[in-house]
Amino acid sequence: MATLNLKDLRKSYGDVEIIKGVDLAIEDREFCVFVGPSGCGKSTLLRMIAGLEEITSGDLMIDGQRVNDVPPSDRGLAMVFQSYALYPHMTVEDNMGFSLRLAGVSKEERRAKVGDAARVLHLDKLLDRKPKELSGGQRQRVAIGRAIVRKPRVFLFDEPLSNLDAALRVQMRIELARLHDELKATMIYVTHDQVEAMTMADKIVVLQGGIVEQAGSPLELYHHPRNLFVAGFIGSPKMNFLPVTVSAVDGTGATVRLAGGSSITVPVQPGRLRAGDAVMLGVRPEHLRPAEQGEIAGEVMVVERLGGETFLYVQLGAGEMLVIQADGEIPTQVHEKIMVKLDPATCHLFDSAGLAVERAQRHPLADIHRTAGRKAS
Amino acid sequence: MHPKTREKIWLTVLGWFAAGLIFFPIFWMVLTSFKTEVEAVRTPPSLFFEPTLENYVTVRERADYVHFALNSVIISVGATLLATLIAVPAAYAMAFFPGKRTKDLLLWMLSTKMMPAVGVLIPIYLLFRDLGAIDTRWGLTVVYMLMNLPIVVWMLYTFFKEVPKDILEAGRMDGAKPKQEVWMLLLPLSLPGIASTALLSIILCWNEAFWSLNLTTSNAAPLTTFIASFSAPEGLFWAKLSAASTIAIAPILVFGWMSQRQLVRGLTFGAVK
Numbered sequence: 001m002a003t004l005n006l007k008d009l010r011k012s013y014g015d016v017e018i019i020k021g022v023d024l025a026i027e028d029r030e031f032c033v034f035v036g037p038s039g040c041g042k043s044t045l046l047r048m049i050a051g052l053e054e055i056t057s058g059d060l061m062i063d064g065q066r067v068n069d070v071p072p073s074d075r076g077l078a079m080v081f082q083s084y085a086l087y088p089h090m091t092v093e094d095n096m097g098f099s100l101r102l103a104g105v106s107k108e109e110r111r112a113k114v115g116d117a118a119r120v121l122h123l124d125k126l127l128d129r130k131p132k133e134l135s136g137g138q139r140q141r142v143a144i145g146r147a148i149v150r151k152p153r154v155f156l157f158d159e160p161l162s163n164l165d166a167a168l169r170v171q172m173r174i175e176l177a178r179l180h181d182e183l184k185a186t187m188i189y190v191t192h193d194q195v196e197a198m199t200m201a202d203k204i205v206v207l208q209g210g211i212v213e214q215a216g217s218p219l220e221l222y223h224h225p226r227n228l229f230v231a232g233f234i235g236s237p238k239m240n241f242l243p244v245t246v247s248a249v250d251g252t253g254a255t256v257r258l259a260g261g262s263s264i265t266v267p268v269q270p271g272r273l274r275a276g277d278a279v280m281l282g283v284r285p286e287h288l289r290p291a292e293q294g295e296i297a298g299e300v301m302v303v304e305r306l307g308g309e310t311f312l313y314v315q316l317g318a319g320e321m322l323v324i325q326a327d328g329e330i331p332t333q334v335h336e337k338i339m340v341k342l343d344p345a346t347c348h349l350f351d352s353a354g355l356a357v358e359r360a361q362r363h364p365l366a367d368i369h370r371t372a373g374r375k376a377s
Numbered sequence: 378m379h380p381k382t383r384e385k386i387w388l389t390v391l392g393w394f395a396a397g398l399i400f401f402p403i404f405w406m407v408l409t410s411f412k413t414e415v416e417a418v419r420t421p422p423s424l425f426f427e428p429t430l431e432n433y434v435t436v437r438e439r440a441d442y443v444h445f446a447l448n449s450v451i452i453s454v455g456a457t458l459l460a461t462l463i464a465v466p467a468a469y470a471m472a473f474f475p476g477k478r479t480k481d482l483l484l485w486m487l488s489t490k491m492m493p494a495v496g497v498l499i500p501i502y503l504l505f506r507d508l509g510a511i512d513t514r515w516g517l518t519v520v521y522m523l524m525n526l527p528i529v530v531w532m533l534y535t536f537f538k539e540v541p542k543d544i545l546e547a548g549r550m551d552g553a554k555p556k557q558e559v560w561m562l563l564l565p566l567s568l569p570g571i572a573s574t575a576l577l578s579i580i581l582c583w584n585e586a587f588w589s590l591n592l593t594t595s596n597a598a599p600l601t602t603f604i605a606s607f608s609a610p611e612g613l614f615w616a617k618l619s620a621a622s623t624i625a626i627a628p629i630l631v632f633g634w635m636s637q638r639q640l641v642r643g644l645t646f647g648a649v650k
Contacts, residue, residue, distance in 0.1 A: 052546050073552035085543035089565045099551035150551070 002063060002076070002153035002186040003028050004049070009058035011044055011210075018044050020210040021058070026188065026203070031180050034190045035197040036207035036233070042190045043158055045207070049188065050079050050156050062153065073099075078147035079156040082163065084139045086131040086146075092118075093127040096145045117148045120182070137168045144176075148183070157189040161196065173199060194234055198222070206230050216366075223363035228354040231282050237311060237323045239282045239348070246277040253360055254349060256281060259318045262295040266347045267360040273349070279357070282348035285311065285325040290332060294339030298322060303334055314340060403626075410619035417616040432620035436607070442624060445603035449628075452514055452599055453582035456521035457575050460529045463522075465571075468533035469559055473545060483534060486527040494524075494587050505592055514597040517589060521582045529578055536570025537563065569639065576636050583629045600625035 004026040011019040019041050026032045034042040047053040049060060051072030059066050067075050078099075086095050094101075096117060097110040105113070118124045121141045131139055140160060147155055157176075161169045177200055180187055191197055197204050198218045205215040206229070214226040218234075225231035225239075232238045244256040253267040256279065266281070273279070290312065298314035301321070305328065312324040312332060324340060332338060349357040409417050411428040436442070471479050501520065502511075510516030540563060548562045564571065586601040593602055604625050607618045633640070 050550060052549065072550050077550070079547070079550045081543045081547060083541060083543045085541065085547035087544060087547070087562060098548070102552040102557060146547075146551070 004154065004186065004188075005059070005061040005064075006045075006049075007059040007061065009045070009048065009060060010056045011041075011048055011053060012056045017056075018210050019048065019056075022207075022210075022212055024205060024212060024215060026186060029184050029186055031177075031187045031189065031200055031202045032205060033197040033201035033203070034188065034205050034207055035192065035194055036213075038192060040207040041210040042192075042207050046079075046156055046158055046188060046190045049154075050077055051075055052079075073102075076153035077156055078150045078152035078154075079158065080140075080143045080147050080160045082159040084131075084143040084163075086139060086142055088131050090130070091127065092123060092129050092131070092134070092142050092145075095131065095142055096123075096149050098146070099150045113149055114145075117145045120148065120179075121145045136164050137172065140164065140172060144179070148179075153186065155183075155185055155187040157187065159191055160189075161191070162193070169196075176200065194236060198234070204234075206233055208233075217368065219363065219368060220366040223366050224356070224359065225282075225348065226356055228280065228282070228350050228356075231348060231350070231356065235284055237285050237325070239284050240288070240322050241350075242281045242283075242316075242320060242322075244279060244281045246273050246275055246279055248275055249273050253344075254279075254357070256349070258295055259316065259320075260296055264295055264342055264344045264347070266344050266349050268349050268357045269360055271358075272351060273357060278352060280350040280354075282350060283342060283346060285323040287343055287346035288322065288324040289341050290324065290326060290330065290338045291341035292339065294341040296322065296340040296342065298338065298340065300332055300334055300336045300338060303332060312338075314338065403630075406619045407623050409616055410623045412616050414614055414616045417619070432616045433624070435617055436620045436624070440603060440606060440621075442603070445598060445600045445625075446628065448514060448597055449583055449599035449601075452517050452521060452597070453579045455514070455518040456525065456582050457529075457578040459518065459522040460525050460578055461533075461571065461575060464526060464529040464533050464574075465559065465564070467530050468537050469563060471530075471534050472537035472540075473542060483531060487531055490527050498591060502591065510592075512593045512596045512598070517592055517597050517599070520588050520592065521585060524585065524588070525578045525581055528581070529574055532574040532577070533567075533571065536567045536574070539570070540566050572636075573640050576633075576640050580629060580633060 004024075006022050006024040006026075009019060009022040009024075010017065022045060034045060036042050044053060048055050051067075051070065055068050060068050062075060062077075087098065090098065093111075093114050096114045097105075100110045100113060114127070115124065118127055121144060123138070123141055123145055126134065126138060126142075131142065134142065140163075143160070160176075161172050164172060173196060176189075180200075189196075189200065201218055203215060204218055204221050206213040206221065208229055213233075214221060214230045216224075221230055221234045225234060228241070232241070242258065244258055246254050247257045247263060248255040249270045251270065253265045254270060254273045255263050255265045257263050258281070296316060298316045300312050301315045302311075302313040304311040304313075308328045310326045310328055310330050310332075312326055312330075314322045314324060316322055322340065326332070348359070351357060408424075410432055411430070412423075412426055413429055413431065416423060416426050471483065505511045505516055508516070510519075544566070545558050545562055548558050553561065583599075584601070586605070589599050589601045590605055593599070604618070604622050607614060607621045
């Protein structure tokens with residue numbers, strides 16, 4: 001059992017506040033990912049949980065106990081660092097068994113425990129090596145092994161895959177997900193890579209400027225972003241935004257007039273909007289398609305062909321650029337004039353403050369948990 | 378000839394010339410130690426002569442070399458150990474938990490080295506007299522330790538800065554207390570740096586003459602005092618002085634020669650990655 005509760009957690013360096021009041025609940029066995037642009041405070045928040053940074057104010061609770069003033073090693077946490085932070089002068093076995101040695105565990109017991117962890121991570125043949133004799137992926141596994149050996153209540157990962165090449169990163173991602181299922185432990189994972197966040201997380205916490213913009217399941221963030229920032233941050237390529245005007249509001253949603261003159265009715269809850277409001281229409285590249293009869297006209301400026309899919313960068317009359325994710329087989333050429341079809345059901349509206357207007361219906365997958373049989377909190 | 382090759386040859390010649398210039402006084406001193414007193418002061422000086430060991434015999438008869446050498450070893454090593462013992466925690470704190478004034482503090486410590494030693498001779502002498510520390514090994518050890526402490530702290534600080542902070546933090550997460558962090562992680566990782574710092578400190582202590590001449594007479598006198606004792610008021614006996622100097626610097630010369638790789642590595646540590 002390990003639940004974490006962050007209550008109005010704050011961190012300041014002198015007069016500069018880095019973490020500006022974070023409230024967050026992380027459930028037992030949850031895989032929680034902190035994601036955000038660099039400098040958003042995600043690593044600082046993780047280090048505060050770890051005990052490596054002092055908490056300026058607020059409460060950090062682990063299993064209902066306030067641990068603000070408990071030293072790192074007594075919090076029952078283990079951390080995997082971005083740089084792996086292996087002890088260069090020790091063998092793999094000594095690296096993994098260091099915490100046990102400090103805890104006064106006997107040599108035999110240490111050996112057995114390290115052996116168990118090494119088997120899980122396929123490190124059993126490397127136990128006598130020094131870190132410098134290992135590849136990047138192996139070092140990463142040793143760092144994870146060092147964490148596993150401690151049998152922590154919570155695992156903390158600080159951008160653990162960012163030093164690996166693309167292929168290895170995918171492999172380690174799968175391995176970590178498997179490990180999470182196997183160890184049944186609570187994990188907190190920091191990354192700036194939203195693909196890692198989307199694929200691994202039970203819960204994603206999007207941070208910006210030291211505040212939580214939104215926390216929820218990956219598909220909740222994808223289908224129901226709370227504001228412009230989250231909408232733009234989750235999804236790749238990022239969501240397109242077009243300034244539009246509300247022309248009518250009724251029970252079926254809000255009708256907005258696009259720059260080209262055509263109108264669409266977006267199924268949102270009508271509550272806050274009034275006719276005449278200037279709002280932002282958000283639509284993801286994968287929800288747009290070129291069509292004979294479309295709502296928006298534009299000229300293709302760039303064509304990126306990835307094989308399976310093609311990205312079209314379309315310049316609209318008003319000067320905005322629209323990204324469309326089209327089929328890999330599409331024959332469209334640069335400077336071709338095309339029409340773009342919008343599906344109103346996949347469109348988002350954001351008010352003048354940048355907050356999302358609630359959609360009329362909740363997406364059926366928004367509450368699906370990555371781990372089978374569980375619902376996101 | 379290729380300009381690069383010519384440049385290389387010039388640099389080599391220049392290097393050898395500089396090395397010769399630095400080495401010449403030592404070479405001449407060793408040479409003189411094998412001359413007779415008459416031969417030693419002859420003009421023009423002679424390069425070829427009949428060597429004699431007579432000076433070494435006289436030096437041995439006149440003073441107990443082993444006594445002075447032992448003092449040098451005890452005081453140099455003792456002062457270095459003491460300085461390292463004090464400097465390690467200081468440098469650890471400054472490298473990993475710097476405050477607003479850490480940089481100023483380091484600079485201030487180093488600036489004390491810029492003051493001429495003679496400026497504090499009187500107060501130190503009086504303190505030593507009242508404490509009964511004159512001509513004692515522990516007294517000189519303490520002075521040497523204080524003399525080298527700024528450099529030792531500064532060097533260790535630089536070496537500790539090279540150790541990734543993550544590794545110590547990983548240790549902290551694994552349950553290491555500060556003492557264990559230093560002993561089990563920091564020290565093994567910065568061992569080359571600590572070794573070269575200690576070497577430099579030993580060499581500086583060994584060669585120190587100002588304090589040893591002023592604060593010791595016989596009991597605790599190290600080799601620098603031993604050399605000075607051969608410059609008598611009746612005049613300089615060059616050959617004997619050279620013989621005394623040669624046997625005084627021989628141990629540290631051999632020591633420095635053996636550890637030169639360590640020294641160079643330590644002194645350029647971090648400069649080249």
